Amino acid sequence: MARVITAALLDAALRGYKTIYQNAFAAAPSMYASVATIVPSTTREEIYSWLGDMPKMREWIGDRRVKQLTAKGYSITNRKFEMTIAVERDDIEDDKLSLYNARFQMMGQSAAQHPDEIVFELINGGFSTLCYDGQNFFDTDHPVGQPGQETSVSNMQAGSGEIWILADLSRPLKPFIFQKRRDYEFTTKEDGRTSDHVFMKDQYLYGVDARVAAGFGFWQMAFGSKAELTSANLRAAYTAMTEFKDDEGRKLNIKPxxxxxxxxxxFKARDILMSEQINGSTNVDRNLVQLLHAPLLG
Structure with missing residues (x-):
């Protein structure tokens, strides 16, 4: 005999599925918070005018030198994402709710890892997408210096291989930004027999949605390469980052x-950074930096 679908039964189903979703969301591994600063958003679009100036202390001689926000006009517009699962009314009547548990677990895991997808989508496009200074994030021509006296600075190596990135992830602002307007919220549309979808499709809908976006922070915090990953190329990128300066000619003290x-x-990176010896000689690059394997990179 089929169960009568009551408001209490639907509430119990919602609580059960939401718990399964939340547990899977909390347990899912993700990487975006390691490479991107999480910035709350309060509107459709956020303008990051302060990206034109990396703060640095100076000796106080005379009046304070007030740092004005540079009108770079770099903005990040939030995007909307959703995922929806339909539960057949017959399965609720027949007490088959557990058939959907795995799907709601996958929903929770997918939602938790979705920021990784959009952050690394951004990173993969870093050689062809503009950042705050009007140049591609990974570029050879970043203008550095006072107006009219700029010089071009590179944070990239050209090549045709898979992308690898050297980054300084030690600072409050990381090289990339994950902007969050509305978090990944589990919800349902259904309210019993009054739902148009239930009436027409005989299904109850459960979903998750969010308003988020990814963008670039300071290009000085990352060095991108498509050249072969070798000790020589890694050292060249490392040295270049440590030499980055601000517009006043002072070193930024960046250390990858x-x-x-x-x-x-x-595995090539593991050999370079973890092997005690290479070709019978002491590996002087061992533990130079930490290794971060990002399957979505490239």
Whole structure:
């Protein structure tokens, strides 16, 4: 005999599925918070005018030198995402709710890892997507210096291989930004027989949605390469980052902390950073930086 679908029964189903979703969401591994600063958003679009100036202390001689926000006009517009699961009315009547548990677990895991997808989608496009200074994030021509006296600075190596990135992830603002307007919220549309969808499709709908986006922070915090991952290329990128200066010619004191690699370079990176010896000689690059394997990179 089929169960009568009451408001109490639907509430119990919602609580059960929501708990399954939340547990899977909390348990899912993710990487975006390691490479991106999480910034709350309060509107459709956020303008990051302060990205034109990396703060640095100076000796106080005379009046304070007030740092004005540079009108770079870099903005990040939030995007909307959703995922919806339909539960057949017959399965609720027949007490078959457990058939959907795995799908709601997958929903929770997918939602938790979705920021990784949009952050690394952004990173993969870093060689062809503009950042705050009007240049591609990974570029050879970042203008540095006072107006009219700028010089071009590079944070990239050209090549045709899989992307690898050297990054300083030690600071409050990381190289990339994950902007969050509305978090990944589990919800349902259904309210019994009054739902149009239930009436027409004989299904109850449960879903998750969010308003989020990814964007670039300071290009000085990351060095991108498509060249072969070798000790020489890694050292060249490392040295270049430590030499980065602000517009006043002062070193930014950047020290790379992580090498971010995709699947193709994973074992090569392990050899460079973890092997005690290479070709019978002491590996002087061992533990130079930490290794971060990002399957979505490249």
């Amino acid at each position: 902390t992580h090498l971010i690699v995709g699947n193709t370079n994973h």
